[in-house]
Amino acid sequence: MLREKEYIFLSLMIPQEIADEVKQYSSNNMADAANALEHNLMEGFTANLPTPPKVINALPIGSYPQYYKKAFIKKSTFQLCGRSDHENIGFCNIKFIRNYFIERTVYRSLRKYCESKNGEVVLCIYSASAEFLSAAEKLKKKYPNVMVCDIIADLPGMTNLSSKKSALLQWFIDYKAKKSLKRLEAVDCFVLLTKQMADYLHISKPYCVVEGIASKSQPIERKGNSKKTILYTGTLHQKFGVMNLVNAFSQIESPDYRLMICGIGDSEKAIREAAEKDSRISFLGQLPRSEVLEWQKQTTVLVNPRQNNEEFTKYSFPSKTMEYLSSGIPVVAYKLDGIPDEYDAYIQYVEDDSIESLKKKLIEVCELSDEERQSLGSAGRAFVLTEKNSTIQVKKIVMLIKSIAQK
Numbered sequence: 341m342l343r344e345k346e347y348i349f350l351s352l353m354i355p356q357e358i359a360d361e362v363k364q365y366s367s368n369n370m371a372d373a374a375n376a377l378e379h380n381l382m383e384g385f386t387a388n389l390p391t392p393p394k395v396i397n398a399l400p401i402g403s404y405p406q407y408y409k410k411a412f413i414k415k416s417t418f419q420l421c422g423r424s425d426h427e428n429i430g431f432c433n434i435k436f437i438r439n440y441f442i443e444r445t446v447y448r449s450l451r452k453y454c455e456s457k458n459g460e461v462v463l464c465i466y467s468a469s470a471e472f473l474s475a476a477e478k479l480k481k482k483y484p485n486v487m488v489c490d491i492i493a494d495l496p497g498m499t500n501l502s503s504k505k506s507a508l509l510q511w512f513i514d515y516k517a518k519k520s521l522k523r524l525e526a527v528d529c530f531v532l533l534t535k536q537m538a539d540y541l542h543i544s545k546p547y548c549v550v551e552g553i554a555s556k557s558q559p560i561e562r563k564g565n566s567k568k569t570i571l572y573t574g575t576l577h578q579k580f581g582v583m584n585l586v587n588a589f590s591q592i593e594s595p596d597y598r599l600m601i602c603g604i605g606d607s608e609k610a611i612r613e614a615a616e617k618d619s620r621i622s623f624l625g626q627l628p629r630s631e632v633l634e635w636q637k638q639t640t641v642l643v644n645p646r647q648n649n650e651e652f653t654k655y656s657f658p659s660k661t662m663e664y665l666s667s668g669i670p671v672v673a674y675k676l677d678g679i680p681d682e683y684d685a686y687i688q689y690v691e692d693d694s695i696e697s698l699k700k701k702l703i704e705v706c707e708l709s710d711e712e713r714q715s716l717g718s719a720g721r722a723f724v725l726t727e728k729n730s731t732i733q734v735k736k737i738v739m740l741i742k743s744i745a746q747k
Contacts, residue, residue: 345487345745346457347385347393348450350465350472352400353378355418355428365409368402369604372629373659375400377493378466379420380553384734385464386421393464395426396449398442398471403435443471450479459483462741465490465527470516473523480526489741491531491550495540495655496520529744531737534678536654548740551657551680553733554666554724568597568706571639573632574660576605579652581645581674583607586614588645588698589621597706600635602627636667640713641705644673647693654678661687662728668721670705670713672698682727686720 354362354375363370386392397418404411415430429449431441454461463479463486465472476488496516521541530547532538538547570589576582582601589599598620601611608623615621624635636642642664646653654677661679664671665686672688673679679687688705691697705713 345460345462346391347389347462347464348453349382349385349393349395350446350450350463350476351378351382351395351397352466352469353395353397354399355397355420355426357418358416358428362399362401366401366407367409368407369626371400373663374466374493376555377553377659380555380730381464381466381491381734382421384553384730385738387731388735388738392421392423394423394453395420396446396453397426397428398431398446399428401433403438404433406435408433439471443474446472447475447478450475451482454479454483454486459485462487462489464737467494468492468496468520468524470496470519470523473520473526477523477526487529487741487745488527489529489531489737490524490527491737492537492541493533495537495652529740531740533657534655536677540655546740546744548736549680550733550736551678552659552662552728553730554662554728556725556729557666566596567638567640568594569600569638569640570597570643570702570706571600571602571635571641572643572645573602573627573635574644574658576601576603576607576611578605578607579646579650580605581647583610584647584695584698585643585645586611586621588695588702590614590618591695591699592703595620598622600624600639602632602635636669639669641670641672641688641702642667643702644671645698646676647674648676649693662724665720665724668714668717670708670716671720672701672705683723686716686723688716 352374354370382392382395399413401408411432411434413431413433416428417424418426418428420426427449429442429445431445432438450463463476465476465488468490473490480486480488524541527545529545530543531550532547533549533551535549572582572585574580582605586599589597600622602624604626611623615623644658644660644664646658656676657678661671661673670688672690675689688701690701
């Protein structure tokens, strides 16, 4: 019976107790959205299962020496959701050979834990990592009763959408994507962010859609501000429409408006240049979440300028959608194919892809009364915290796994 099986969560998270250390040794951006989702998944599993899953974790860090200052990562344990035996695997972090060591060490850790449970485990994998899937494939050969559930937040090959990738990097991304796709046969069921992912991956096995999880948070306590403040936080890649936002804002003539942009990406230079020309635009760079929340207290509207005109938008549910709605501040965005219809009542959609329509929608929401904006924001916050919290969203995953086990 499934209830006799224990869960393993194979993850790429940053445990809270070593977050400062990881940040100190990293020279590239930390994946805050993925980290938050994985912690929320663990919270949901803990709420839906008799005991929290055992976590076997590979730190999501760059390779030595270019992106991380340590060549060797030591094995360690950490505490999460009431368990203190979670494992950060140790591995050689040197460029070009690190993936081999990660795969080998992950398999050893999985095998050791499965041996102690006679192979009666459910393995939940976060991401379509080729190294994780290869380890799972080997594990199933040794322990056929292991059930594998793959939680795919980003499609293989679509994790880096920068327009400034080298040809060599693009080749490597494509190579790893093909390697991952070949190993999906070892998976018994899937958790996807959008239903369109199933078509892309040619999935014929059971799956459920969990587009994201709303984090528990206190409502934003608004600070008095005479300006109409528009805030964007996230990746600043050209494909994400951030320059369309800058151009739309530049067409707003009123001196009472200001645009705040936080993040990093290939449009940074253009944003800095725009900020130099227009004093109403402020580029804040990459900020820790605590500082972003402080800026939100002064915000009139949150915006996501990603348009529905790229192939990848069908396969993504922007994590900022959930974060924005949770804040209780009105949200302006485009209707992406990956956003379920149930969100339509809580997002202020831009009419079409034109710069003019984005400008009009921003003005429309900013010019509402304080009471009207508060009503919009409160409704969105109530929706995601009630219907998209960790307990409800992860229950879908647990029920999927149970339905397969009963067959």
